[in-house]
Amino acid sequence: MTVDERAHTLTQARSADRSWRWWWTLPIYPYGERRTMRTEVVPDTIWTFDQVQGIFHVIVPIRMTVVRLEGGGLFVYAPVAPTAECRQLVAELVLIHGDVKYIVLPTISGLEHKVFVAPFARAFPQAQVWVAPDQWSFPLNLPLSWLGLPRDRTYVLPPDSIHTPFGDCFDYAILDTIDLGPGQFAEVAFWHRQSRTLLLTDSIVSLPIVPPSIVQVAPYSLLFHARxxxxxxxxxxxxxxxxxxxxxxxxxxxxxxxxxxxxxxxxxxxxxxxxxxxxxxxxxxxxxxxxxxxxxxxxxxxxGDGKLLVAPILQTLILNRAPQSTLAWVDRVAQWDFGQIISCHFDAPVAATPAQFRAAFDFLTPEAPPDLSLPAADVQLLRQIDRQLTWWRIIYPAQK
Structure with a gap:
């Protein structure tokens, strides 16, 4: 076999490892081929698994976090697509630290997170699946088992972590379900005590000035928008x-x-x-x-030098529908002694204090000054969408 033939064979093997045949359940870039990048965040304790997703070359990272449990085994927060490459990277940790014991779906509205839970559970049949309360589906609200989640090992997160088998390692806070009219929003924040790490899904992000490594693996999308x-x-x-x-x-x-x-x-x-x-x-x-x-x-x-941000779409269309319950959730999370945040999108980990986390939600308080980093002209389209959907009575109006 020549050098070129070996290279071609290796390329085909890698492509097969990254193949994702269920791409049609969420038909967005990169469709049928998803690369996975594993990064050790806390030595021998926490790893992130990054993939990408997007539309019209507007691509961002989507992230799964794996935590080693103190008694052995692995805890998975917000699964990504379990391609052969992803499964192999997890399997390498399993050989050292034990089986995947728990898989957590920490959101009820993020389709880009929900769509991977059932196939990930099938890939690790010994794991229990724990989901945020009030799960729903559209256009029909179907039982979880009809959505592919294993009936005999799927559980709903109770209000308090002491009633879960991983309560000795984690505490968590469930954001009360926000009723938007056509749908609902909720998120579960997890605090890993040993590493002082806060795990979040969509509520908080931080923008890195340099493109994340997973985005630079195939940089065409970056170059497309540089023109x-x-x-x-x-x-x-x-x-x-x-x-x-x-x-x-x-x-x-x-x-x-x-x-x-x-x-x-x-x-x-x-x-x-x-x-x-x-x-x-x-x-x-x-x-x-x-x-x-x-x-x-x-x-x-x-x-803003990498500060913690609440995405404008959450500010203008979602969290302002329930400011009091959101702030109550924020205050509970801010009581934990964390030193870093791992979110499912953009930069991670981000060094952050509870006070910085709390400050990111100041827009919900009536006495907060305007956030000059979000000019009115930039959020104009989102506010127009908000007014139109409210006028059509598709979503409930924002609360004062």
């Missing part, structure tokens, strides 16, 4: 990777930030004809974005 127009070539440089990542963060947080103008489709189509390549990967040259000169400063303001 100014369709005719610009895709050039892989460190500067372009940074530029693309910062723009992706603005997309993710605001959908359409004020520093982004969208060209009309006639102009977009005409410019696509000048693209140096017109392939499916670059959407056949379509690039309707026109970034204004202030976009970089807007990212700097948003990031």
């Amino acid at each position: 100014e127009r369709s005719s610009d070539p895709i050039v892989d440089t460190y500067g372009n990777r940074l530029k693309g990542w910062h723009r992706i963060c603005l997309f993710t947080f605001y959908f359409q930030p004020s520093v982004l103008k969208v060209r009309n489709w006639r102009q977009t189509w005409r410019e696509s004809l000048t693209a140096p390549e017109r392939t499916r990967e670059n959407y056949f040259g379509l690039y309707p974005f026109d970034w204004q000169s202030q976009w970089q400063q807007r990212f700097t303001d948003l990031r």
Whole structure:
């Protein structure tokens, strides 16, 4: 076998290891092939497993956290797609620390988290599955067993961790279910006492200035958004990777930030004809974005030196529907003595204190000053969506 043939065989094997045949249950990028990156966060105690997800090359990390239990075995928080590569990376920890004992679904609304729990449970048939209360599905609210979760080993998290078999290692706080009208939102924060680590799903994020490693494994999406127009070539440089990542963060947080103008489709189509390549990967040259000169400063303001952030969509459409119960949950979490946070998206781990965690939710208090890092012009689209959905009575109005 020649060197080229060996390389081709190895590439095919890696592709098979990353294959995800159930991609159609959540048909977003990267579809049928998901890479997994394992990182040791606390030596011999906590590991993160990162994959990516996104739409129109707006890709962000999605993260699973695995914790070694003091009595042996592994605890899994918010599973990702159990590809062969992912299972092998978990199996390497199993050989050293024991079986996967517990799998936790800490949310009721995040489809990108819920969709992987059943296949992950099948991959580790000895594990118990624990889910946040008030699980629901759309368009029909089906029993958990109908959604693929094993009937004989799936349990609902009780109000207090002392009633769970992992209560000696963890405490947790359940955010009271927020009724939005067409759906519900809730999250369960877990505190690992030994490592002083707080595990969160979607409520808190921190933006890294450098693209996460898992995003840079296949940097095309970063380079796609680093361009100014369709005719610009895709050039892989460190500067372009940074530029693309910062723009992706603005997309993710605001959908359409004020520093982004969208060209009309006639102009977009005409410019696509000048693209140096017109392939499916670059959407056949379509690039309707026109970034204004202030976009970089807007990212700097948003990031705020890596401070803890509550995503604007949660601020404008979800948590403001139940500010009192949300703040009660925040106050309970802030009583724990944690020193770092691992969230399911963006940067992790993030050094943080309970006071910093509490301050991120100040927008829910009436006496809080305006958050200058979230300009009104940038959240205008989200506020328009909020007003329209409320007017149509699709979602309940925000509470004072």
